[in-house]
Amino acid sequence: MSSPQTNSGVHTRFVALKMCLNVIEHGRSLSQVLPEGLAQFEDRRERAFVQNLVLGTLRWQFRLMAIRDLLLKKKLKAKDEDVNQLILIGLFQLLYSETANHAAVSETVNVSAKLKKPWAKGLVNGLLRNFMREQESICAAVDLKPAQKYAHPQWFFKAMREAYPDNWQSVLEANNQIAPLTLRNNALQQTRAQLLDILTRAEVAASAHPHCSQGIVLTQSCDISQLPTYHEGGFSVQDAAAQQAAFLLQPRAGERILDACAAPGGKTSHLLESAQGDLDLLALEKEPERLDRLAENLHRLNLQCDYRVGDAGQPQAWWDGRQFDKILLDAPCSATGIIRRHPDIKWHRIPEDIDELVEIQQHILDALWPTLKPGGQMLYATCSVLPQENSEQMRAFLARTADAKLLPLNVTWGWPGSQIGRQILPGQDGMDGFYYCLLHKQNS
Numbered sequence: 001m002s003s004p005q006t007n008s009g010v011h012t013r014f015v016a017l018k019m020c021l022n023v024i025e026h027g028r029s030l031s032q033v034l035p036e037g038l039a040q041f042e043d044r045r046e047r048a049f050v051q052n053l054v055l056g057t058l059r060w061q062f063r064l065m066a067i068r069d070l071l072l073k074k075k076l077k078a079k080d081e082d083v084n085q086l087i088l089i090g091l092f093q094l095l096y097s098e099t100a101n102h103a104a105v106s107e108t109v110n111v112s113a114k115l116k117k118p119w120a121k122g123l124v125n126g127l128l129r130n131f132m133r134e135q136e137s138i139c140a141a142v143d144l145k146p147a148q149k150y151a152h153p154q155w156f157f158k159a160m161r162e163a164y165p166d167n168w169q170s171v172l173e174a175n176n177q178i179a180p181l182t183l184r185n186n187a188l189q190q191t192r193a194q195l196l197d198i199l200t201r202a203e204v205a206a207s208a209h210p211h212c213s214q215g216i217v218l219t220q221s222c223d224i225s226q227l228p229t230y231h232e233g234g235f236s237v238q239d240a241a242a243q244q245a246a247f248l249l250q251p252r253a254g255e256r257i258l259d260a261c262a263a264p265g266g267k268t269s270h271l272l273e274s275a276q277g278d279l280d281l282l283a284l285e286k287e288p289e290r291l292d293r294l295a296e297n298l299h300r301l302n303l304q305c306d307y308r309v310g311d312a313g314q315p316q317a318w319w320d321g322r323q324f325d326k327i328l329l330d331a332p333c334s335a336t337g338i339i340r341r342h343p344d345i346k347w348h349r350i351p352e353d354i355d356e357l358v359e360i361q362q363h364i365l366d367a368l369w370p371t372l373k374p375g376g377q378m379l380y381a382t383c384s385v386l387p388q389e390n391s392e393q394m395r396a397f398l399a400r401t402a403d404a405k406l407l408p409l410n411v412t413w414g415w416p417g418s419q420i421g422r423q424i425l426p427g428q429d430g431m432d433g434f435y436y437c438l439l440h441k442q443n444s
């Protein structure tokens with residue numbers, strides 16, 4: 001993406017810098033920071049430029065940091081994180097953007113004037129120019145270490161190499177790609193072929209996803225609220241991997257179903273659409289604000305179900321004692337399968353989080369199991385690629401739960417790996433990283 005032609009070159013980069021600082025220094029999530037920052041720009045081209053700069057700098061942060069370390073004589077102090085991020089933004093442009101090198105350097109150096117640190121200008125200028133001169137040898141040295149080459153934290157690189165000895169490179173590479181925009185046709189309103197036709201007439205390039213009956217992949221990203229039928233509920237935005245949940249759980253008319261961790265309702269609405277809305281479905285969510293988003297989504301799609309705030313790990317607080325035919329447990333997880341959509345996860349997630357998440361998942365599994373009818377099914381799902389949260393979590397659950405039985409998944413997608421459930425690796429058939437395991441409760 002080339003730099004805007006207007007005199008906004010410094011402003012766009014300054015806003016991008018503040019957004020990166022919000023994520024890295026203040027620990028905020030990119031999904032909060034990005035819309036706030038982009039709202040400052042009316043021009044579509046400027047918005048796209050800033051988005052690319054922020055996402056790219058965060059995506060490549062671990063490689064850019066290693067490059068910076070080879071170029072800096074003295075480490076920057078913690079209070080100079082602004083200068084640090086500006087350097088990384090400059091390096092990102094030189095390595096990965098279409099902006100001409102001279103423009104990338106001069107505009108980035110000009111941003112340093114806004115930092116009120118007179119020494120920064122010379123440092124940023126010198127460092128970026130040195131990089132241009134020595135790019136080849138510096139990159140070669142940095143790329144000797146795979147975690148640096150693929151721009152991931154060391155612990156995560158090791159975890160991937162251990163879990164996927166033959167696939168870890170493709171997982172890490174996929175995490176650095178820009179994710180496709182995938183829609184789910186609302187089958188209650190039209191067929192997928194009809195929606196494809198509507199999109200084609202609106203000159204939106206799109207194609208059917210091979211692994212989901214309602215999935216449509218858009219060739220270019222766009223403002224979905226401007227697409228035909230959006231406001232009438234004609235479709236939802238949902239990755240093809242997430243669209244497998246309703247397919248695997250196969251809701252039937254009249255069934256009593258619990259969607260245990262439901263917001264913002266992507267899978268809730270898919271379950272309802274799959275059963276023509278005729279389900280006794282309870283959508284449970286711990287966070288009240290997130291439940292509001294679920295309610296908004298159901299409203300736009302013209303769907304109804306029972307929904308409430310509640311902790312899936314504390315059924316005594318919300319369960320009326322009537323067992324469910326089916327349960328979808330889309331568990332809170334590390335989200336390491338969707339790094340390509342949320343590159344800040346590389347930064348925010350630390351190994352200690354994983355142990356904590358595994359415990360939470362285990363607790364919710366054990367708490368919900370008694371609420372499932374004998375003969376019923378539970379679909380366990382995560383958007384994680386870590387075996388501890390997925391196959392190992394399921395292996396342990398099956399070992400301690402006498403009436404739980406593993407059901408085979410007769411699907412053509414994903415990676416069978418451990419034979420317990422199915423792991424979709426990021427980028428496989430264009431999908432997000434996801435894990436599914438279907439459990440059956442035996443009659444005692």
Ligand SMILES: C[S@@+](CC[C@H](N)C(=O)[O-])C[C@H]1O[C@@H](n2cnc3c(N)ncnc32)[C@H](O)[C@@H]1O
Pocket residue numbers: 242260261262263264265266267268284285286287290310311312313330331332333364
């Ligand atoms: C992976 S997201 C769910 C995505 C959702 N199923 C969808 O398809 O749109 C996990 C959700 O679980 C919620 N959550 C986390 N812990 C929970 C708990 N103990 N009980 C209920 N909801 C919980 C989170 O707030 C988050 O909204």
